[in-house]
Amino acid sequence: MEHATTLDHTEDVYEPSLTPDSLGKLGMWIFLVGDTMSFGALLAAYAALRAGAGVVGWVPPDEILGINLTAGMTFLLICSSVTMVKALESIQNGNVSRMCLFLGLTIAGGLIFLGLQAYEWTHLIKHGLTLTGIPEHGLKSETISGSTLFGPTFYAITGFHGLHVTGGVIYLIVILIHGLRGRYTAEFNHEVEIVGLYWHFVDLIWIMVFTFIYLL
């Protein structure tokens, strides 16, 4: 009796050992926490440079960037997050074909997002927003004295996010191939959950980038 009490007490005090499933998830969370710091540092640097430049030294982003297009891109990433959770839900219910369908839709969402970002960058570069300069014509504001730092910060932050989306699409394609080969079941699906964590993180970061770079 006393022995049983001791065992119960031990279970209360100590965390259970990490299993292969939870180890992978914990590893992804640790990576995401580190990545959050990277994006946090980039956004903090952007905020510092912008605030330091004052009103006349910074280009009003809404005069250069297309908010409607990026609002559409935000909608697209939110949709792809929903298809990602639906893929996980499907495999947890044992429905492999449905999981593959939703993974395919998530990949399509990521690819369209990248295509739109490439279109946006091409458009901006053609209009003069480069790493060293801002467009000379077409700005409504007369108070701008010219900030050459807007271009580098914009391309660094959105480019870093775009790289994450690219990595996420490749990661999702690998998981889809495994899924099509029948690797995942209702009992074995933690790899789908882990890729989902990464993909939702990419969505979460875009939510912050959209607000700080495009809207504010």
Add this chain to the structure above:
Amino acid sequence: MAQDGHTEHPKYMNIFWWLLGLTVAEVLVVIPDLPIAIKAILLIGMACSKAALVAIYFMHLKFERKTLSAIVITPFLICVFLVIMLMPDLTLDARLDGIVKPATEVVDTSSH
């Protein structure tokens, strides 16, 4: 890591509608000529709400151990701390303008 090996799923479409509604509200906030401080508070508030919805429901933080939530919140707090620590640099020019006296006010004592 999940507290009870969760198999229940939140209503994802409800979360989707919330995220969509907040995104539309964000775009609408930008249109009128509001003071920048009010815009910033509203936009950052809505962005944080959206990020929290994604983390809690899509990333299943709600179903994980509280320890993991604490680990995840930490970098966000550090980022806020980072911005606060940068504040003195942001206002450096304005403060220097107030401290450095214009050259015309300097008294010439060389003749004494």
